[in-house]
Amino acid sequence: MGAPLPSAAGCVRIQYKGLTQGHPWVNTVFLNSQGPGYLVGDLNALALAAGNAWGSALAACASAATTCNLVEALDISKPDGLLGSSNAQHTGLIVATNPLPVSAAICFSEKVALRWRGGHPRFYLPAPTISEIQNGSTFTSAFVLTANTAADNYLTAMNAISIGGSAHHMVAVRYYSQKAVLASPKVLPIMDITVHTRLDSQRRRLGREVA
Numbered sequence: 001m002g003a004p005l006p007s008a009a010g011c012v013r014i015q016y017k018g019l020t021q022g023h024p025w026v027n028t029v030f031l032n033s034q035g036p037g038y039l040v041g042d043l044n045a046l047a048l049a050a051g052n053a054w055g056s057a058l059a060a061c062a063s064a065a066t067t068c069n070l071v072e073a074l075d076i077s078k079p080d081g082l083l084g085s086s087n088a089q090h091t092g093l094i095v096a097t098n099p100l101p102v103s104a105a106i107c108f109s110e111k112v113a114l115r116w117r118g119g120h121p122r123f124y125l126p127a128p129t130i131s132e133i134q135n136g137s138t139f140t141s142a143f144v145l146t147a148n149t150a151a152d153n154y155l156t157a158m159n160a161i162s163i164g165g166s167a168h169h170m171v172a173v174r175y176y177s178q179k180a181v182l183a184s185p186k187v188l189p190i191m192d193i194t195v196h197t198r199l200d201s202q203r204r205r206l207g208r209e210v211a
Contacts, residue, residue, distance in 0.1 A: 004079060008173045008185045010034055012043070013076050014050045018068040020126035023102040025066075025202070027123050030076075030173045031158065032187055035166025038075045042164050043084020047073040053157035055090030061106060061147040061195075062092025063128045065099050076173075098130040100199075106139075107200040108151055110172050112188035121172035121190070124202055137199050144197055151193035 008030075016027040031046070038046075051071040059068075068090040075081030104127035112121060132143040139147070161168040174186040 005076075005175050006181065006183060006185055007078050007081075008076050008187055011076050011171065011173055011187060012038070012046060012168075013072075013074045013173075014047070015072045015074070016051070016054055016068050017070040017072070018066065020063075020066040021099055021102050025124075025126050027125065029123055029158075030171050030187075031161065031168045032171040032189070033163075033166045033168045035164060037077070038082060038084075038164075040082050040084050043073040043075060043082055044086060045084070046161065046163050046168070047071040047084050047086035048088060049161045049163070050158065051086050051088050051090060053154055053161070055088075057150050057154035057157055058125060059090055059093050060150045060153075061094070061128060061143070062125055063094045063096040063099060064092050065096035066092040066126045092128070094128045094132070096129065100127045100129060100133070102126065103201045105200045105202045106147060107196040107198075108147075108193050109196065110170075110190045111192040111194065112172050112190060114174075114186070114188055121174075121188070124200065126202075127199060133199060138197050139195070139199065144195060147195040151195060155190065155193050 010032050012031045014029050014031060018025055054068050071086045073084045105124040106127055108123050110121035132139055134140050155170055158170040170190045172188045172190060175181060
């Protein structure tokens, strides 16, 4: 086991967990608050609110074969931060005919006010169906519009979360620079979220090959 990552002041890690065509998927995003800290009840409420944001916004670009079954909220502002959760279920809204492989994904880029070489903040969502694909590898213009609207609505919903009187804002947490762990992670407010027009993949969802 490697060394633990350093604490990120005022931050909570939100993990979405669910199934797509029976295969597990996980997404991770981050929220920041300048509040005094979290009790388990606060984190449970935060997980519920983040799940509702997924259901009210991102579900619009997911197929009905994709469900979000669990949201976990972990206080990463200290080494022994508490964990809260919500198991309210949310289901994609696109009719699940002709589904794409479970490894297919939509990639969302998170725009921040910092430039560097290498990977930038992003998260993934299981891809919808063949009907949203053209030329074998790109999303239709209609779906790109739907997905970008969903991303805007999601960011707005996440930034509107208030728990225990403390406002929250969606952020990216940068732990590494030049392959070294930063002593103090950079907490970067997310200014915009945009969808990649090309179909992406998450090969690990396919699982190990069975002999």
